[in-house]
Amino acid sequence: xxxxxxxxxxxxxAGLALGLTAEGIAQSKYTGVGREATKAEVAAWDIxxxxxxxxxxxxxxxxxxxxxxxxxxxxxxxxxxxxxxxVFTPIVGGTTKEDMKTGRVAxxxxxxxxxxxxxxxxxxxxxxxDYIYRAMPWNAPRTLTPxxxxxxxxxxxxxxxxxxxxxxxxxxNIAEVQKLMPNRNGMTQAHGMWTERGTPDVKxxxxxxxxxxHVAIGSTLPDYARNAHENLALQNRPFGxxxxxxxxxxxxxxxxGKGMMTVSAVAAEVLSPDALFKKNNCATCHAPASHAxxxxxxxxxxxxxxxxxxxxxxxxxxxxGGAGVWGAIPMPPHAHVSDADIEVMVKWxxxxx
Amino acid sequence: xTVKSKTTPIGRLRRAPENFVTQQFADEVYExxxxxxxxxxxxxxxxxxxxxxxxxxxxxxDGEKAIxxxxxxxxxxxxxxxxxxxxxxxxxxxxxxxxxxPGLTRVxxxxxxxxxxxxxxxxxxxxxxxxxxxxxxxxxIDPAQHRLMVNGLVKQQKVFTMDDLMRLPSxxxxxxxxxxxxxxxxxxxxxxxxxxxxxxxLSCCEFTGVPLSVLLDMCGADLKKGKYILAEGGDGSGMTRxxxxxxxxxxxxxxxxxxxxxxxxxxxxxxxxxxxxVQGVSSVKWLRRIEVGDMPYAAKDEAVHYIDLMxxxxxxxxxxxxxxxxVITTPxxxxxxxxxxxxxxxxxxxxxxxxxxxxxxxxxxxxxxxxARLETPVLSKAITRFNLDWVWDGSPGILMxxxxxxxxxxxxxxxxxxxxxxxxxxxxxxxxxAWKLDTNGELSNVQVG
Numbered sequence: 001x002x003x004x005x006x007x008x009x010x011x012x013x014a015g016l017a018l019g020l021t022a023e024g025i026a027q028s029k030y031t032g033v034g035r036e037a038t039k040a041e042v043a044a045w046d047i048x049x050x051x052x053x054x055x056x057x058x059x060x061x062x063x064x065x066x067x068x069x070x071x072x073x074x075x076x077x078x079x080x081x082x083x084x085x086x087v088f089t090p091i092v093g094g095t096t097k098e099d100m101k102t103g104r105v106a107x108x109x110x111x112x113x114x115x116x117x118x119x120x121x122x123x124x125x126x127x128x129x130d131y132i133y134r135a136m137p138w139n140a141p142r143t144l145t146p147x148x149x150x151x152x153x154x155x156x157x158x159x160x161x162x163x164x165x166x167x168x169x170x171x172x173n174i175a176e177v178q179k180l181m182p183n184r185n186g187m188t189q190a191h192g193m194w195t196e197r198g199t200p201d202v203k204x205x206x207x208x209x210x211x212x213x214h215v216a217i218g219s220t221l222p223d224y225a226r227n228a229h230e231n232l233a234l235q236n237r238p239f240g241x242x243x244x245x246x247x248x249x250x251x252x253x254x255x256x257g258k259g260m261m262t263v264s265a266v267a268a269e270v271l272s273p274d275a276l277f278k279k280n281n282c283a284t285c286h287a288p289a290s291h292a293x294x295x296x297x298x299x300x301x302x303x304x305x306x307x308x309x310x311x312x313x314x315x316x317x318x319x320x321g322g323a324g325v326w327g328a329i330p331m332p333p334h335a336h337v338s339d340a341d342i343e344v345m346v347k348w349x350x351x352x353x
Numbered sequence: 354x355t356v357k358s359k360t361t362p363i364g365r366l367r368r369a370p371e372n373f374v375t376q377q378f379a380d381e382v383y384e385x386x387x388x389x390x391x392x393x394x395x396x397x398x399x400x401x402x403x404x405x406x407x408x409x410x411x412x413x414x415d416g417e418k419a420i421x422x423x424x425x426x427x428x429x430x431x432x433x434x435x436x437x438x439x440x441x442x443x444x445x446x447x448x449x450x451x452x453x454x455p456g457l458t459r460v461x462x463x464x465x466x467x468x469x470x471x472x473x474x475x476x477x478x479x480x481x482x483x484x485x486x487x488x489x490x491x492x493x494i495d496p497a498q499h500r501l502m503v504n505g506l507v508k509q510q511k512v513f514t515m516d517d518l519m520r521l522p523s524x525x526x527x528x529x530x531x532x533x534x535x536x537x538x539x540x541x542x543x544x545x546x547x548x549x550x551x552x553x554x555l556s557c558c559e560f561t562g563v564p565l566s567v568l569l570d571m572c573g574a575d576l577k578k579g580k581y582i583l584a585e586g587g588d589g590s591g592m593t594r595x596x597x598x599x600x601x602x603x604x605x606x607x608x609x610x611x612x613x614x615x616x617x618x619x620x621x622x623x624x625x626x627x628x629x630x631v632q633g634v635s636s637v638k639w640l641r642r643i644e645v646g647d648m649p650y651a652a653k654d655e656a657v658h659y660i661d662l663m664x665x666x667x668x669x670x671x672x673x674x675x676x677x678x679x680v681i682t683t684p685x686x687x688x689x690x691x692x693x694x695x696x697x698x699x700x701x702x703x704x705x706x707x708x709x710x711x712x713x714x715x716x717x718x719x720x721x722x723x724x725a726r727l728e729t730p731v732l733s734k735a736i737t738r739f740n741l742d743w744v745w746d747g748s749p750g751i752l753m754x755x756x757x758x759x760x761x762x763x764x765x766x767x768x769x770x771x772x773x774x775x776x777x778x779x780x781x782x783x784x785x786x787a788w789k790l791d792t793n794g795e796l797s798n799v800q801v802g
Contacts, residue, residue: 030521030571032520033517033520034511034513034517034571035512036509036511036512037502037512045502045504045642046505047591048583048593048652050651051649088459088463105666108668109666118657121656121657121660123651123656123668123670124651124656127651127652127653127656127657131652135591141589142589183668186667187656187660187669188668188670189671191672193669193673193674193676195600195674196630196674198674201773201774202765202770202774204755204764204766206722206763207722208721209721209722210720211720212718215717215718215801217718217751217789217799218767218799218800218801219542219800220798221543221686221799225546226546228545229452229455234448235449235471235547237446237472241697242683243689244471244689245688252689252794255690255794256689256691256692256794258692260689278433279436281430283433336425
């Protein structure tokens with residue numbers, strides 16, 4: 001026995017040594033990567049609060065203060081009594097005194113309650129503390145102090161009649177409050193979807209032929225919803241084997257036939273003058289300030305300065321091309337560029353930019 | 354102009370004028386095939402139609418404008434290189450965009466933008482079209498200011514900069530990311546018109562990063578006590594998710610690259626977690642902290658959302674694996690078939706438990722099924738593309754796809770899911786999707802059974 005124990009001890013020590021060595025290798029292998037976090041850094045970021053309240057800072061707040069915080073910072077989204085469904089689903093409602101005894105929310109058994117509120121669902125009060133402190137108010141997260149967080153959470157719990165109206169919630173009594181949470185027994189982890197080795201709850205078979213006597217359509221898209229996501233013709237490629245359905249109109253009466261075109265979804269391209277200049281390859285010959293293959297933009301601007309018909313004259317030149325004014329290399333015609341684009345670019349050039 | 358078979362040069366194809374036979378005659382041929390009488394009628398109609406076309410429009414008889422006339426892009430100078438310094442898709446592709454579902458949420462900073470699956474090919478999602486889901490809006494975080502901290506049950510709590518992380522040996526892997534709420538709108542009834550909104554909270558990319566196991570090893574994580582990790586985001590929501598350690602050590606990546614470029618801001622630039630096979634919310638964006646702990650954290654999104662309400666009134670918590678699922682993307686709801694004839698039915702299949710083994714396709718509402726071709730690559734916890742040849746005879750039908758993964762799990766019908774889980778769930782709807790095809794060629798979203 002003694003020898004065996006000694007042997008075990010030796011093995012354990014050897015294992016430890018091996019572990020340390022392996023770790024030592026890992027650390028030295030990536031020398032110079034990362035650094036030790038300071039205590040203050042960890043404290044600044046390690047703000048999570050677990051169901052066993054590990055991570056919960058000391059502090060407290062009463063419902064009076066909670067009401068102040070609520071009305072100033074929370075009510076605009078969540079409603080005066082936490083019942084609002086305007087921006088997010090309601091926080092309060094659907095729980096009873098009886099639920100607090102059983103730890104199961106009875107209204108979850110039926111659909112009588114119009115909304116499943118936060119307090120109907122949440123099992124752990126730590127979740128609420130953690131979330132309010134880390135992410136609320138929604139548009140200014142992490143701006144509540146721990147004391148304000150206690151206060152406002154206490155106020156929510158009071159609105160739900162889980163704690164009295166004049167309650168002071170603190171790190172000292174929050175574990176007692178947990179024992180009153182209406183849905184504290186309402187969660188199960190006994191299912192096969194937590195890990196990839198879990199057993200699925202539904203077992204279908206892959207029948208290949210004559211699988212059903214009667215194909216029944218259980219649900220179809222209501223007519224009014226056909227165009228509820230805007231015109232699907234504009235959400236599909238306008239070529240290829242399929243088109244998007246023009247949902248602004250009733251369904252077509254028969255097959256449209258090959259080559260059917262639908263509404264063009266491509267809006268006119270709006271480019272800045274300099275982008276147009278580059279796109280049309282003008283920049284190949286015309287630099288901003290120095291003479292390249294052709295005159296610079298500055299040179300052109302200077303030449304036409306003060307001329308009333310400059311835009312018209314220059315536009316014509318761009319369109320038709322020209323030769324002999326600025327050197328031996330002629331300017332090719334640009335008949336394919338639209339008059340509107342030419343005017344935009346000419347005006348821009350004349351401005352000397 | 355006359356057509357005589359004897360004088361027509363061999364090998365010359367002559368395009369039939371459109372509508373040269375009546376719809377009634379065409380239907381008759383589809384129905385009963387060609388016989389000598391019908392063949393004769395066809396010949397006569399063709400010749401007559403050709404004559405008429407020749408008289409009516411010379412261009413139509415000679416060919417198409419697109420071929421016969423010179424086009425701008427043949428006759429003028431094209432755009433210079435780097436005219437789009439960071440390339441953009443063709444302007445003709447503008448219809449394919451991420452879109453919100455009207456009425457789904459009240460505020461866009463806590464919402465979803467769905468990927469346009471109806472226009473995708475292959476298995477890779479373009480970076481600009483990867484679906485978006487934010488809880489408190491997105492930021493384009495300065496990578497020089499970004500930090501990752503590893504703390505909790507570790508020998509040494511560490512801080513990493515982007516410089517640090519990108520020095521480490523990286524791996525690149527193709528995986529899908531699917532929101533647990535994908536297809537959730539359809540738990541009760543058909544609610545949305547197209548595959549973009551039924552299945553568009555799904556994407557698949559090549560992600561590049563360092564295995565989380567490397568970082569845990571570097572910090573000396575206590576793998577005996579540390580059974581879970583908490584992943585935390587750096588945005589306003591500070592998104593937190595619990596991940597079991599065995600999964601964390603297996604194939605979880607700390608990611609900066611996506612399809613060969615850095616992550617897009619909407620997808621967590623400069624750093625996110627990637628938890629393959631698990632609902633997207635666990636792949637925390639703007640990842641700033643990993644904590645090693647000895648119990649699950651019951652963070653907001655695993656205690657209030659992403660829980661499945663069972664008929665017993667109990668909520669299933671930590672239901673995270675995305676079970677085997679597939680959907681036909683082309684043709685799909687809200688699309689229009691132009692004509693009868695040959696088509697390629699195509700779609701995507703994926704499983705959070707591994708590889709896709711096969712996909713079956715039905716065009717008759719699930720009565721008969723044919724095995725589809727799986728295109729390569731077939732990767733674990735990635736989208737697999739399937740295709741099936743199909744000749745549409747113009748009759749109404751219901752198109753469905755059913756995937757089976759390597760564990761033997763078969764994608765269920767919605768009815769089978771409801772029998773176990775009831776109708777009040779929101780998340781994890783992996784039911785077979787059905788698209789009804791009418792004789793006018795329009796496809797719409799329906800549920801069978």
